[in-house]
Structure formats: C-alpha cells, structure tokens
Amino acid sequence: MSVAPEQLTLDLDGFEGPLDLLLSLARAQKVDLREISILHLVEQYLAYVDEARVLQLELAADYLVMAAWLAYLKSTLLLPRDPEVEPDPEDLALRLQLRLERLDAMRDAGARLMARDRTGRDVFTRGAPEGLHVTRKAFWSVEYYDLLAAYGRATARSRPVLHVVRDREVVTLEAALARLSALLGTAVDWQAIEGFLPEVRSAGLRRSALASSFLAALELARQGRAELQQEAPFAPLYLRRPTA
Template sequence: MTRAAEPREGACGAEPRGRTRAAEPRAPAPEAPPEILHVSLEGYEGPLDLLLELARAQKVDIARLSILALVDQYLAVIEGARRVRLEIAADWLVMAAWLAWLKSRLLLPEDPQEEEDAEALAGQLAERLAELERMRAAARWMGARPQLGQEVLARGAPERLVRQDRGGLNADLPALLRGYVEALRRGHARRPYRPVPRRLWTVQEALAQLQRLVGALPDAEGSWGELRRFLPPTLRGPVGDPVERRAALAATLIAGLEMARGGGIELRQETAFGPILLRRAPGGGAGARAAAMPEEHSHDAAA
C-alpha cells in the first residue's frame, strides 16, 4: 500500500508528458485512446482521478462505492483500448489500488496501536509524491539529452597505420650517439688552433698615461699612490680580461721605471710581492728622458 501511493501525482501530470513523448502514428486513427478514465459507480460518476481526490478529502462516502465494479470498468477499458499508453494505464491502476486501500481501512476494525495520525500520513504522502516528481523530472532531463548514435556520434576507430622503414639503416640509439661523438672528435682534430686576439696596452700608451696623471699629483712628501691607480679605468676593477689587466700593469711598471730613472717619479715596494707605490719626485721636471725611451722596450713589453 505504501508503493501504491507513490504514482498518485502522475495521474494528473502524466498526460502532457505522455503526449509529448509518444510517437505519432503513421496512419490516422479513427478514434483517439482515452486518457481519462470515466467511471460510473453508485454514488459517483466522473473521472477516476477526481474520485480519488474527493476520497482523500473525505468529500465522498467511499464505503458506498463498489471496488469490484471499479475494477470491472478498468479492465473493460483496458481490453477495449489496446492503444492506451502504458504509463496512463499504470496511473489508473494506482488510483484504483489507492481507492481500494482507503476502503479497506474503513472496513477493517481500527487497531489503536497501528493508528496513524492523518497529518503525518498526509505529510508522508506529499513527500513521496515530491520524490516521484523529482524522479520524473530527472527522467525527462535524461530523455532530452543527446543520444549516442543519433544526435551524437562517437569517434571512429583509429587507423592502424604500418610504418615501413625503407632507409636501409640498421642502427640503435647508442650506436647513433657513438657515431655522433666520433664525428665531433674528428672535426675538432682537424681544426687549427687560433688564439683569441687581445688588445694589449703598450708601454708607450702606459708612459703617456703615467706622465699625464703624475703631472696632476701634488709635489709633497707622503703622497704615495698605488701603481694600479694609474691603469686605464676599464682595467682597474675585477671586470675584464685578466690577461689584458696583467699586460697593462706590466707596461705601467716599465713606464714607471723609465720615469723613475729620469728622476720624474719615485717608486718603492715595502714588502715582497706587495703593492708598488708611486709618487711625484721633488723638483718636478721629469718627463723628457722618459719620453725618449727606446722603442725596443715597447716591443719587449708588448711581447
């Protein structure tokens, strides 16, 4: 009896859904199948769903109704109309079963232990009907989805392509790597060595730089400066080629020794491998002899 109460909502709501989903007949029918079951009983005549509503609302005396006559009329309609949709016939059957259950509750003696509250029973019925409507809505949604093979087509089977190697080479990856390394080695073995050309600072350039900077030094005792300060600005810091920096420092040292020999500057080194210090010599006129330095010193420093 609990399951019979579930499809009640479908009695009224199944008609438009059934009309939408049913396939239209190819040939016109002489008479449309009935979608509302009319019953004629003692004390009531009309649609079956209306009788069920009146019985639930206790507005009709179902004790006077003949369930046997109701079943006979139901079977007669089903036998006479073979084209009745299954869902409509099922709704009619649920209505008739529900009426039979209501009448059985009136005929059977009441049991105080099994008596249920009318409001609780109505609430349970409403909940079941709501659940039924949700299931029907989900079924309609699934029915409206594109179907595979009709609206939606699946991806075809992948092609089984056969790869054929017609190059005639039979080598694996390790052999290919070994051949590549050997080719690189042969290429490096035939390549002649070419040193990287560098722009080395000559002794003449260092002498000109040193004369210009020493001329700006004050003529006073104690004003010693490190020889590295007289290098070009691009070679003073750690940035740059260290070979070019060492060559410039050597050229500046040779130029400083020539100027010290001419009496223009003074050089000193307080510790072994320590910084070389330089200052302007007292008296000042020092550059003429240093400027006349033999040209072979320049070639020696550059070498």
C-alpha cells in the first residue's frame, strides 16, 4: 500500500500503518486497543508535528484529533464506564467521522472555488457601449456696443467701491471758539450771532462758520462765559458777555 509523504505512519506493537487506518480499525473493533501503546503513539505524533509544523499545520491538527480519540477509546476499554452519564464511544466516534467528512467536503469546496476563473485576472467583462459622442460648439453673434456693455457690467460688479470726499474750506470749532471768546470781551449788549462771523467769500464757508460759531456759543454758555437769548424757534440768536 502506497503511503502519502505527508501522512502520519505509526509503528506500534501490534500495528503498523497510517493513523486514520488505525482509528478506522479501532472503531470497527478489528484491532485490539489494549495492545496499542498510547505512549509510543504520542511520541511518534510529536515527532511528526515537529517536522510538519511549518508545511501542513492543519493536517497535523487533524491527526491530533484522531490520536485523542484513540486515547479516549482505549480509556473506555480500560476504565469502567457509566452508561447513564457518559455517551457511547461508538456514537462519539461516528460523530467525529461525520465532522471529519464535513471538514474534507468544505476543504474540497474551497479548493474548487479558489480554482475557478477570477474576474479581472482570468476573465474580463465586456464594457458598456460608449454611444454617440456629441461635441457642441457655441457661436456668438454680438455687436461692438453689446460687448462693451457686458464688459462694463462685469467690471462694475467686481470693481471695489471708493468714496472720495472732496476737500473744502471750513471753519473749525477751535477757531470759532477762539473768535467768540475774543469778541465777547468787547461786546457790551446783546448782539446777533451773525455779527461774530468772519468775513468770508463763499456761501459754503459762511454756513460752516455759522455752524461752528453756534457750537462755540453753546460751549461758552455751558462754561458760564456767555449768555444766550432767542425769542422764538428759528428766531435770531443773540449773545452777550455775562453781566455778573
């Protein structure tokens, strides 16, 4: 009988051959397990595991299950067994055989699955049809004025807004305050505010001088350095030096 090189072959007292054959004969009660040395079996199994640890660790694990079942079957022969507590060794052996057959079937199915052609490596799917490619080109027909108007609107949206204040001549509050303080010292009676304005050439500068002089008069009245009088709303405003 030819033996595969990766198969565990035992040489025991009363048996010589593969481990799975010994397990099958032990189940069929065609070999006397009392004559089999479990110690020799374990020693030969450990030597096999040291050699096949890197190459086929799964196969060594299967043989470990077989050897464990052999040890269990021999223990059931040597030790008394309670049929109500422990299961029948024949039933356990049959379950083990079914599980090993299921494991072999799963391995065969996995090997067949991995051996099939793979998409992208062995076979390639047909691509979807590209269809008709349409290239569209737009032709614009505009007048020169329309082009300039569109450019103006585009630049107006992106152009930053600048507010430039035109320089103009004004009469500052400090100048009006100094002028009113000096003129009130010479005024004896009530005098309209227009009499304290400087002589200016433009109407805009005159309005600025009037506004500055009005604020200066309010500031002097707050400080107690001037008295104000106005008979009605929007009537002429009069100033004089405090009598006290």
